[in-house]
Amino acid sequence: MICTEAADSEPSRASHRAGVSYLNELAEIRRLLDRSACRHWWEVASLELFGQQPLLVDGAVGRSAPHVPHSVVLALEFSRRPLGELRLQLSPHLFMGPAHESALTELAAQCAGTVQRLASQRWVVQAQWGAPCLIGSSPAMLALDRHIEESCVDARPVALLGTSCNEALQTAAAIHHGGAGAGRTFVKVDCATTLEPPWRWVDRARGGTLFLCNADHGTHADQEHLWLQLEQAMGLSTQLGSHWACRLVVALKAPHLPDPSSSPIPHGAWSQCDWKVITLPPLAQHPEDIPVLVRAVLDYHGHSAEHRMTDALRHWCTNYAWPGNAAQLEWTVARMALLTANTPIGASDISLLSPRLLGDAGPAYTLAEPQAPRYENRETAPPQANLPTVAQPVEHWVRCVLEHDTPAFAQLHAGLARALQYLCKQFHEPISTEQLADQAHVSVSHLRFLFRDSLGLPFKLFLQHVRIAHAQRLLLASPQRRITDVALSVGFSDFSHFQKCFRQIVGQTPGDLRRARALARG
Structure with missing residues (x-):
């Protein structure tokens, strides 16, 4: 789970990233104005945001000899909130008509949407939620801006279709940042790996935004159970007062709905909700x-x-x-x-x-490069070009963690080796990615990359595999021990979540595993 209340574990790195992000913001806004079809109507454009220096962009016609200024001032607003002004010094040969006014008003709306989207990206960078991916001035991004603005002034729950990855997280963050809950808590929950029950999600997100990714993970029965619990939690929170209510944003992997009039969540009362549906554009x-x-x-x-x-x-x-x-x-x-x-x-x-x-890159492209690529050290250099990144299956590394086989970690990146050594002793305790990154002496983003690249799984999912593998050993070694005790001892605080994870990883429930072993022994 991710919550914006958490302290920044890398202030200097976050500050550097925020600075880089701001420089990219200026470049993006300039690119939008440069690409505008209206660019040949003005001599110079000045985008003036409240509290910032104006951004000047020359038009396609260039600056003419001194003449009586012919300018227009357009307000920049996003979700009914003023952001600044766009001042255009128009060409003296332009005669403004209704079509010109409409096009320039649309340009101002595009600038406001881009400014707000990039401001939310700066917030994402500071929170270290991955590289900003909602950047660019393509028609697809400008269309997404309009959907985000509509969601900011709309209280309906939002369903994001197409991915549960960073685009969905950052779109949810943009909706939160531009809506009424801005400045309040933003909570992200990965439904595929979380160890907490839904009522805790709602409790953490009260007054702010609750974002659920991988909400369509698991079997139909698992999803139905999750949404029933969330329905009860959201209903309970609403009864306790408006300050408990939270905005719900859900990410689904389906690229589109089977029927445009159908509900994105076909479970319980959620199927009757009026959802705001946004399809995220693929690359x-x-x-x-x-x-x-x-x-x-x-x-x-x-x-x-x-x-x-x-x-x-x-x-x-x-x-x-x-x-x-x-x-x-x-x-x-x-x-x-x-x-x-x-x-x-x-x-x-x-x-x-x-x-x-x-x-798949199309036409051949050559570049003179007399030297072969050099690598930082032998730890990070791949042995051969065509070998897979993951040299061992995930079960191998799970066994190494459970059996404290630390010499096996020597072939891995030093930071990942330190992380796995820490897991050997602490996997049954609550562990956050930030805490593990501190133990590994690497950044959070670097640690996430190392787990995916070297082990083939994100950290939270790898931790689940370790805990479930240890639970298997305990269940078979102690047939009389209660399953709930086993779940608690390996790090699961929610028994229903333990059952779901066990079935997904092992292929059967803990009880079925024990019964199968008993039958095999006769």
């Missing part, structure tokens, strides 16, 4: 934003985009047919930046570390 729908996303990933993970970005990296990432979303792009780019030395990421690096980009 394939806005490839023009990919170069900006790549730069944001490099900056967020501490690699200077100004130094590491190359024409080859920009070309291959833009032309690759990404089957997933921005999280896949972030993983790929961050991995290449981590495994290469502090040098520009060129074509030979891409060929060695991410050859799949070259297979």
Whole structure:
């Protein structure tokens, strides 16, 4: 679970990231004005946000000789809240008509939406919730801005379709940041891995926003049980007073609803709710934003985009047919930046570390690179280009943790090895990603990357596998021991969640496991 009340474990890094994010904001707003179809109507545009220096952008017609100023001032508003003004010094040859006024009003709305979206991205960066991925000025991003603004002034629950990854989290954060709950608690819950019951989620999110990702995870019965519990918790919170109510945003992996008139949550009273449904655009729908996303990933993970970005990296990432979303792009780019030395990421690096980009990138692209890529150390360099990243199955590393086989960790990244050594003794205790990152002496984002890249699972899911594997051993070693005692001893505080995780990982319930062993023994 993620809550904005948590303290920042890396203030200096967060401050640096926030500064980089602000520089990218100015570049994004400038890019939007430069790409505008109205650009040939003005000589200079001045975007003036309250409390900030004006941003000046020259128009396509250039500045003419001195003449009587012919300007227009457009208010920048988002969800009925003023943000500043857009001042345009128009061409003396332009005769304003209704069509011009309508187009300029739409441009001001696009600027306001972009400003608000990028402000929420700065908030996301400071909270260390992954590289900003809601950036760019493509039509897909501008359309998403309109959906976000509508959600900010609408009290209905929101369903985000298409992904449960960072795009969904950051869209939910943008809705929270621009709505009535801004400044209050924002709580993220991963329904696939959480150990807490729904009433605690609602209690933590009171007055703010509750964001659920992977809400469609598990069997139909699991989902029905979850939504029944949440219905009871939300109903109870509403009865206790309006200050307990929270905004609900849900992320679903389905790219669309089977029937546009159907409910995204077909369980209990939720099926009768009036939902605001937003379909998040995949990368394939806005490839023009990919170069900006790549730069944001490099900056967020501490690699200077100004130094590491190359024409080859920009070309291959833009032309690759990404089957997933921005999280896949972030993983790929961050991995290449981590495994290469502090040098520009060129074509030979891409060929060695991410050859799949070259297979689908379209026209051939060459770049003279006399030297092969260099690696920071032997720990991080891959042994061969075509070997899979995960050399051992996850069961191997689970066994190593349970049996304290620390010598096996020597082949892993030093930070990941320290994290697993800590888990050997503490896996049954409550452990946050931030706490484990401190023990591993790496950043939170770096630790998340190491778990996914080297072990093939995110940290929380790997921890579940360790706990369930230990529970299996205890259940079979002590047939008379109560299952609830076993669940508590391995780190589960919610028995129903233990049952669900056990069935998903093992393929049967704890009771079925014991009965099968008893039958096998005769």
